[in-house]
Amino acid sequence: MKKHTSIIAMALVVCILSSCATVFGGKVTAAQRTKPKEGEPSRAVRPVALIADILLFWPGLIVDFATGAIYKPEQKNVVEDKKTVEAK
Structure with a gap:
């Protein structure tokens, strides 16, 4: 019985220490990992993941x-649209 209790406790700790966006957000793209350069717009934050992490x-x-x-x-077609607008 003690072994089951420790396994349950470890599983609970792993769940608590995990972050919501990392676990449930899917694959992290290169656009998410790269900091925006000077003059580029800042990246948008996922509000649900932010609130879940805080709470x-x-x-x-x-x-x-x-x-x-x-x-x-970042959506691929949005990036392409920005490039075509900038080219004009």
Whole structure:
């Protein structure tokens, strides 16, 4: 019985220490990992993941921001549209 209790406790700790956007956000794209250069617009943050990290376990924010998972992935067609607008 003691072994089951320790396994359950370890599983609970792993769930608590995980961050929401890193676990549930999907694959992190290169656009999420790369900091915007000077003059480029800042990256948008996923509000649901941010609120969940704050309410459930705030140190998870550190992991989400470090991995870039907290940022919304940039849509490929939006990037292409920006390039065509800038070219005109």
